[in-house]
Each structure stands twice: as C-alpha cells, then as structure tokens.
Amino acid sequence: MLVVVGTQLDQAPRFWDRSSEWYLPQVTAMMVSYADFHKSKSKRRAAMEIGLRGYLGVNDRILVYLDNGSFAFWRKGMERPINEYIEFVREAKPDWYPIPADYIPHPQLSTDKQRVLFDQTMEMNLEYGSQGFVPVVHAGDWLEEYLEAFQRYGLLSCAQIALGGLVPRLLSSRGSKSRREVVDAIKQTNECFNGGLHVFGIGGLGTLHLAASLGVYSIDSVGWRNRAARGLILLPGRGERSVVPLGNWRGVEISQAELKMIETCKCLACKRYGLAGLRAWNARGNSEGRGNGTSGFNRRAIHNLWTLLREADEIDAKLQSGEYYIWYRQHVTGTILPKLIEYALYRNGNF
Numbered sequence: 001m002l003v004v005v006g007t008q009l010d011q012a013p014r015f016w017d018r019s020s021e022w023y024l025p026q027v028t029a030m031m032v033s034y035a036d037f038h039k040s041k042s043k044r045r046a047a048m049e050i051g052l053r054g055y056l057g058v059n060d061r062i063l064v065y066l067d068n069g070s071f072a073f074w075r076k077g078m079e080r081p082i083n084e085y086i087e088f089v090r091e092a093k094p095d096w097y098p099i100p101a102d103y104i105p106h107p108q109l110s111t112d113k114q115r116v117l118f119d120q121t122m123e124m125n126l127e128y129g130s131q132g133f134v135p136v137v138h139a140g141d142w143l144e145e146y147l148e149a150f151q152r153y154g155l156l157s158c159a160q161i162a163l164g165g166l167v168p169r170l171l172s173s174r175g176s177k178s179r180r181e182v183v184d185a186i187k188q189t190n191e192c193f194n195g196g197l198h199v200f201g202i203g204g205l206g207t208l209h210l211a212a213s214l215g216v217y218s219i220d221s222v223g224w225r226n227r228a229a230r231g232l233i234l235l236p237g238r239g240e241r242s243v244v245p246l247g248n249w250r251g252v253e254i255s256q257a258e259l260k261m262i263e264t265c266k267c268l269a270c271k272r273y274g275l276a277g278l279r280a281w282n283a284r285g286n287s288e289g290r291g292n293g294t295s296g297f298n299r300r301a302i303h304n305l306w307t308l309l310r311e312a313d314e315i316d317a318k319l320q321s322g323e324y325y326i327w328y329r330q331h332v333t334g335t336i337l338p339k340l341i342e343y344a345l346y347r348n349g350n351f
C-alpha cells in the first residue's frame with residue numbers, strides 16, 4: 001500500500017529534499033493541498049510557471065499528489081474555486097489530482113440538503129472523471145447511491161477513485177460502531193471497483209493496518225505532523241503516546257517499557273537526538289513551549305513519519321508472505337484494534 005505523505009506548503013521538516021537534515025529516501029509520494037496555493041497568489045503563480053514538482057524541489061522518484069482543498073474551503077465557509085483549480089492543475093501538472101470540488105453530505109444536515117451536496121459531487125464526477133481528475137465518493141449514508149451512480153455512468157472503469165469523508169467518522173463519539181462503518185465503507189467501495197482505491201485522510205498506525213488488510217491501493221495522512229505538534233509519537237503496533245505535554249492535549253503517557261522501544265529506534269531523529277530530542281518543546285529555550293523554534297516538532301514528526309512508513313512496509317511484507325494473520329495478533333496491542341483488524345480481514349474474505 002502506498003503511503004502518500006501529506007504536508008503543508010513550505011513547512012518543515014522537508015523530508016522530500018535531499019539537502020535537508022530530514023530527507024527520508026523511503027518517501028515515494030507526497031500530497032499538498034490546493035487550498036495552500038489558493039491563499040498565496042505568488043506561490044500559486046510560481047508553481048504554475050515552473051510546475052509543482054520544480055516548485056517543491058522533489059526528485060523524479062516522488063509522485064506529487066494534489067488535494068482539491070474542498071474540506072479546507074468548506075471549513076472556512078468559502079466557495080470552491082473550481083476554475084482556478086482546473087487552471088492550476090493544467091499548468092502545475094501534479095501526478096495525481098481529484099475532481100475540482102467535492103461536497104460531503106454531512107449527516108447532521110437534512111436529507112434534502114445532503115441530496116443537493118451528493119448531486120453536486122456527482123456532477124463534478126461526471127464532468128471531470130473522464131478527464132484525468134480522480135472521481136470522489138464519500139463514506140456514509142450516500143455511499144451506496146454513489147456506487148450505483150458510478151456503475152450506471154461507467155465511472156467504475158476509471159483507473160482510480162478516491163474515498164473521502166472518513167475523518168469525521170473516525171473521530172465520531174459513536175466509537176467502535178463508527179470504526180466498523182469505516183471498514184465497511186472501504187470494503188464496499190473496493191468490492192465494486194477493480195482499479196486503485198485511494199482513501200483520503202487516514203494514517204494513524206491503526207487505520208494503516210485496517211486499510212492494508214482491506215487491500216486499499218493508497219492512503220494519505222498528515223497525522224504524523226498533527227501528532228508531533230501535540231507532543232505525541234507513534235510506536236510500532238500501538239496507538240500514539242505522549243512524550244511532552246503540549247497545549248491542552250493529553251495523550252496516553254509513554255510507559256517505561258515503551259521508552260526502551262525509543263532507545264532502539266533507527267529513525268533519523270532518535271539516532272541523532274535520542275529520547276531527549278523527542279521530548280524537546282516545539283519552541284527553543286522556553287519552558288512554556290512558546291517561541292518560534294521547531295526542533296522538538298521536527299524530531300517527533302520525522303520519528304512519526306519514519307515509523308508510519310516502516311510499519312506500512314512491514315504490513316505489506318507480512319500480508320504477502322501470509323504471516324500477517326498471525327503476526328498482527330502479537331504485534332498490535334490494545335483491545336479494539338486487533339478485533340477491528342480481524343473484522344477487516346474477515347470482511348476481505350481472508351478468513
């Protein structure tokens with residue numbers, strides 16, 4: 001499964017840049033959002049002049065994915081800049097790009113309003129799905145209608161489709177029920193579709209296992225950054241752990257046994273700076289964590305990213321060799337996740 005590393009424009013750590021301290025050769029695909037270009041005329045113009053690849057300074061080995069920014073525009077209550085996005089895609093030439101806009105039929109809206117949003121997304125799929133833009137469907141009550149419409153209009157023969165709208169479900173207070181719905185949504189979409197399924201916005205270690213167990217082609221995530229900013233690190237086979245208290249966020253404290261895992265971690269950050277490096281504040285020299293330094297953040301972010309990529313490689317290797325079905329039971333800790341993985345494997349016809 002391809003892990004597309006989501007990042008914010010011009011933000012450290014520059015994992016794709018050979019000249020950076022934080023260059024990670026393991027990365028083969030990255031994603032930036034059109035929303036970041038839309039808010040800066042000069043950046044947008046520069047990327048259109050020299051191409052997105054040149055603007056970012058990535059080498060030929062790395063695929064550049066562009067997100068349409070719909071979720072960000074929606075959160076700000078902005079109109080989707082459809083024509084500007086199309087122009088940007090044409091000039092900046094990303095390797096992968098979804099339809100110009102998609103409109104999540106949020107479950108808290110009335111059925112009529114949801115229907116309007118569903119119809120708007122389908123209009124985009126029908127108009128642009130055959131022009132190289134990747135069609136989008138949303139998890140939730142409308143998924144079946146999307147898939148029926150895709151079947152009716154021949155969109156299931158596209159090389160790729162993307163599944164969105166999962167993040168609100170994963171965060172939902174309905175807990176394990178909503179997580180099962182996420183597994184079902186991925187499974188249902190993949191079943192109807194023979195091409196490569198991309199799933200937007202998942203990428204904690206748990207969801208990585210679920211997506212891979214379900215045969216997803218690619219996922220993207222900015223979770224490695226978000227967690228680092230909140231003082232959280234990822235550990236193989238586990239949920240996130242808190243190594244430094246930042247902001248109002250309180251995660252599960254790292255245990256003594258888990259500290260040993262850091263001592264043997266082979267990522268750039270742990271090798272160079274050790275546990276003390278991961279425990280640094282986001283800001284330099286200020287015990288309250290204020291200021292403009294990013295040292296602790298960069299180290300945690302790179303540790304998280306490295307751990308995510310390594311876990312994905314290991315999952316792929318174990319799935320291929322058939323060892324996964326036994327391995328995950330020892331490797332993945334917690335009570336909910338192993339059961340969900342079992343459910344995903346079962347749903348995927350492996351049991």
Ligand SMILES: [Zn+2]
Binds near residue numbers: 267303
């Ligand atoms: Zn590390």
